[in-house]
Amino acid sequence: MSDSNSTGHSSLSPPPPGSRRSPSPGGTSVSTQIALRNMRRLEARRNMEENHYLTQKARNCNLNPPVDLRALDYVSKYDDNLVCPICRCPLVDPVLLMDCDHCFCRECIRQTWTTYSPLGPKGDCPTCRMPAKLGPRASTSKILVNILDDLVVKCPKSENGCKSEIKRGEVQDHITIYCGYAMVECKDSGCGQSVRRKDYDLGCLHYNVSCESCQQNMPKAELETHWQLQCPDRQVKCDLCSSLIYYRDREEHRKEACPAVNVPCPGAPLGCTNKSRRAHLDIHVKGCVLAKLGPVLDAQKQRMDEQESAHKLINRKLEILETGFTAMQDILSANRSGPPDNGSTETLIVPSRSRAESTATDSTRIASADDYDFPVPPSNRGSAIEPESPPTTNTTRSSTTPRTTATPRSLTSPPLRPAPQAPFPRPTDLPPPTTTDFDLASPFSTTAPGADGPYSSPLHHLLSMHESLRDEMARVSAALTELDGRHSMQILNENLRTRDEIAYLGGQVAGMGRQVHWLTSAQLQRQTPGGSAAAREVGTGASAGGGGAGGSVEGAVNAMSTAATALRGAARVVNVGGGQGSPTSPGMRRGVSEEGRTKL
Amino acid sequence: MAANKRIMKELGDINSQPPAGCTINLPNESDINNWEVTMQGPPESVYADGHFKIHVSLPKDYPFKPPGISFKTKIYHPNVSNDDRGAMCLGMLRPDEWKPPNKIKDVLALVRTVLAAPQPDDAVETGIAEQFKNDKAAFENNARDWVERYAKGA
Numbered sequence: 209m210s211d212s213n214s215t216g217h218s219s220l221s222p223p224p225p226g227s228r229r230s231p232s233p234g235g236t237s238v239s240t241q242i243a244l245r246n247m248r249r250l251e252a253r254r255n256m257e258e259n260h261y262l263t264q265k266a267r268n269c270n271l272n273p274p275v276d277l278r279a280l281d282y283v284s285k286y287d288d289n290l291v292c293p294i295c296r297c298p299l300v301d302p303v304l305l306m307d308c309d310h311c312f313c314r315e316c317i318r319q320t321w322t323t324y325s326p327l328g329p330k331g332d333c334p335t336c337r338m339p340a341k342l343g344p345r346a347s348t349s350k351i352l353v354n355i356l357d358d359l360v361v362k363c364p365k366s367e368n369g370c371k372s373e374i375k376r377g378e379v380q381d382h383i384t385i386y387c388g389y390a391m392v393e394c395k396d397s398g399c400g401q402s403v404r405r406k407d408y409d410l411g412c413l414h415y416n417v418s419c420e421s422c423q424q425n426m427p428k429a430e431l432e433t434h435w436q437l438q439c440p441d442r443q444v445k446c447d448l449c450s451s452l453i454y455y456r457d458r459e460e461h462r463k464e465a466c467p468a469v470n471v472p473c474p475g476a477p478l479g480c481t482n483k484s485r486r487a488h489l490d491i492h493v494k495g496c497v498l499a500k501l502g503p504v505l506d507a508q509k510q511r512m513d514e515q516e517s518a519h520k521l522i523n524r525k526l527e528i529l530e531t532g533f534t535a536m537q538d539i540l541s542a543n544r545s546g547p548p549d550n551g552s553t554e555t556l557i558v559p560s561r562s563r564a565e566s567t568a569t570d571s572t573r574i575a576s577a578d579d580y581d582f583p584v585p586p587s588n589r590g591s592a593i594e595p596e597s598p599p600t601t602n603t604t605r606s607s608t609t610p611r612t613t614a615t616p617r618s619l620t621s622p623p624l625r626p627a628p629q630a631p632f633p634r635p636t637d638l639p640p641p642t643t644t645d646f647d648l649a650s651p652f653s654t655t656a657p658g659a660d661g662p663y664s665s666p667l668h669h670l671l672s673m674h675e676s677l678r679d680e681m682a683r684v685s686a687a688l689t690e691l692d693g694r695h696s697m698q699i700l701n702e703n704l705r706t707r708d709e710i711a712y713l714g715g716q717v718a719g720m721g722r723q724v725h726w727l728t729s730a731q732l733q734r735q736t737p738g739g740s741a742a743a744r745e746v747g748t749g750a751s752a753g754g755g756g757a758g759g760s761v762e763g764a765v766n767a768m769s770t771a772a773t774a775l776r777g778a779a780r781v782v783n784v785g786g787g788q789g790s791p792t793s794p795g796m797r798r799g800v801s802e803e804g805r806t807k808l
Numbered sequence: 809m810a811a812n813k814r815i816m817k818e819l820g821d822i823n824s825q826p827p828a829g830c831t832i833n834l835p836n837e838s839d840i841n842n843w844e845v846t847m848q849g850p851p852e853s854v855y856a857d858g859h860f861k862i863h864v865s866l867p868k869d870y871p872f873k874p875p876g877i878s879f880k881t882k883i884y885h886p887n888v889s890n891d892d893r894g895a896m897c898l899g900m901l902r903p904d905e906w907k908p909p910n911k912i913k914d915v916l917a918l919v920r921t922v923l924a925a926p927q928p929d930d931a932v933e934t935g936i937a938e939q940f941k942n943d944k945a946a947f948e949n950n951a952r953d954w955v956e957r958y959a960k961g962a
């Protein structure tokens with residue numbers, strides 16, 4: 209025992225040299241020599257043991273630093289009067305300040321005074337600001353110390369796994385002597401590392417292993433601590449709901465699942481300020497109007513956004529259509545204000561009946577409503593003919609109503625048949641939106657209960673009007689072309705007939721010429737000697753007509769000139785007819801160009 | 809360790825019984841040395857409608873050293889510096905005046921008192937202090953304007 213001790217700690221406390229071998233000085237009895245030797249040996253051993261204890265203690269201190277009693281978790285309840293005002297724990301080594309008798313932990317007051325005065329521990333009482341110092345008998349009474357030391361605390365190694373609950377006065381002993389989770393030196397003296405006291409007998413645990421769940425490498429001695437404190441796959445208790453969760457998932461648990469976390473009501477964006485535990489949220493939501501409204505309003509908002517964008521699109525379309533519509537109106541009204549008696553073409557473009565209707569709306573509307581009008585209730589009719597709405601509005605509307613069924617008929621109709629005689633569509637013929645309560649004078653009225661939204665119906669109506677205008681235009685131009693063809697045909701026929709007549713007239717003239725010739729020669733034969741001269745006179749012209757010429761000759765000449773006049777007249781007639789009928793004549797060209805313009 | 813223990817205790821206390829008009833948050837859950845306090849302006853003061861964010865930083869050797877108080881929300885007040893730090897000058901927080909037994913709760917209560925009753929003789933913003941002393945109406949107008957501008961968010 210002593211050998212092992214002396215070898216084990218020879219470097220630290222070498223035994224006194226020659227304690228065994230040194231010869232005893234002569235002249236003394238053997239018994240005293242023995243007694244002396246024993247005493248020396250005893251002293252040496254005591255020295256060794258003292259040294260051993262000191263080194264052990266020093267190492268132990270390194271392995272397990274002294275317990276800070278102010279950092280302990282207290283198990284037993286304690287009186288508030290036992291609490292140090294600085295560290296807010298039950299007083300540790302309490303001291304009384306001189307003069308004011310305020311009580312603090314010795315360490316707390318020392319720290320307070322040294323924090324700002326490097327000269328040493330002195331200063332004011334932290335509570336009452338009186339100049340204070342620690343007297344020689346600063347320690348409080350034993351009774352107070354005993355009460356404090358009897359408070360039960362958890363072992364400071366409880367985080368590492370020690371379940372012990374001990375009196376505060378015994379904590380230091382527990383750590384240095386008993387606690388299985390305090391550190392001691394490894395059993396393998398060559399290792400030099402530390403191990404938990406409870407693992408001491410397992411031998412050296414300082415070889416590397418890897419954690420089964422996180423694959424991290426570490427010494428076997430640290431594996432248990434790793435599992436308890438570090439491994440991301442360890443199980444921990446949620447400090448809010450105290451359910452067991454994996455450390456790795458704790459953030460998620462807090463955010464998503466923990467029933468103890470306060471979460472805002474889903475109606476919070478709408479103003480509900482309620483915050484309740486997740487577990488109780490259902491109860492609140494059941495009663496919260498705002499939370500119930502939330503999804504509905506969200507859906508509505510989404511729909512509103514959709515509608516708004518659609519509305520913007522439609523507004524743009526409407527704008528374009530409106531400008532187009534106005535342009536068309538301008539063209540039509542310009543046409544109408546043109547020469548009023550321009551025959552058939554004008555009648556085709558602007559139906560005379562609609563013009564009559566536009567002037568006599570007030571009186572005839574209701575009577576003619578069943579014929580073609582929109583199903584506007586009488587109260588709204590007034591607004592349909594408001595003074596600021598131009599009269600062309602009515603004209604345009606009636607002339608542009610859809611006529612998909614009427615178009616072929618109008619093409620086969622006689623050329624000069626005025627368009628308004630074509631049947632106007634009945635309300636049932638109109639596209640569905642126009643059958644609603646639509647008022648053209650205020651096309652943006654929102655009263656139309658159409659299923660496609662408030663602006664869809666007027667737009668639809670405009671669109672259909674646009675379409676029907678187009679149809680109408682196509683029809684008019686077709687009719688015009690047809691009329692044109694018919695016209696030129698007529699003129700051609702007329703020309704042919706005139707030509708025949710001219711030819712016939714030419715024949716007659718030639719016959720007459722022959723008769724004149726015959727008459728002249730007969731006359732000449734009758735007055736043989738002077739006849740030839742008279743005949744010559746006739747040949748040179750009537751201007752030279754002398755008194756010698758007979759009355760019959762004069763009559764024949766008169767007849768000739770009359771025939772010539774008649775021929776010229778016929779030719780003029782033909783010319784005039786061709787001028788009126790030819791498509792290249794100026795009047796007709798204007799008609800065509802007007803037609804072309806309205807087609808735009 | 810002991811300091812942490814005390815801070816934890818104060819945090820627990822303050823959460824179970826928050827001081828009037830204050831809510832306390834930890835911007836970073838693992839850092840208990842930095843608190844974020846949202847303080848409602850004291851009623852019947854010019855700051856009544858404002859919500860002021862206050863950063864409380866607890867030094868490592870708290871409670872032996874005083875905590876730092878800084879306004880994150882701009883405030884027109886003689887005792888709060890009008891800069892990025894928004895430091896508040898409180899006698900109690902001066903190193904030589906600080907007493908370790910003081911609690912954050914007390915500090916916050918004092919901050920609120922100073923909001924309600926500025927201390928122009930102890931001012932950091934001397935200009936505002938002058939105005940507070942000489943032209944109270946103008947001071948109140950400015951203060952209300954700042955509340956409107958900076959302290960109404962959320």
Ligand SMILES: [Zn+2]
Nearest residue numbers: 292295313316
């Ligand atoms: Zn203390």
Ligand SMILES: [Zn+2]
Nearest residue numbers: 308310333336
């Ligand atoms: Zn005192």
Ligand SMILES: [Zn+2]
Nearest residue numbers: 363370372387
């Ligand atoms: Zn233990």
Ligand SMILES: [Zn+2]
Nearest residue numbers: 394399412414
């Ligand atoms: Zn070892």
Ligand SMILES: [Zn+2]
Nearest residue numbers: 419421422439
């Ligand atoms: Zn692991």
Ligand SMILES: [Zn+2]
Nearest residue numbers: 446448449466
């Ligand atoms: Zn939980």
Ligand SMILES: [Zn+2]
Nearest residue numbers: 473475480496
């Ligand atoms: Zn709610």
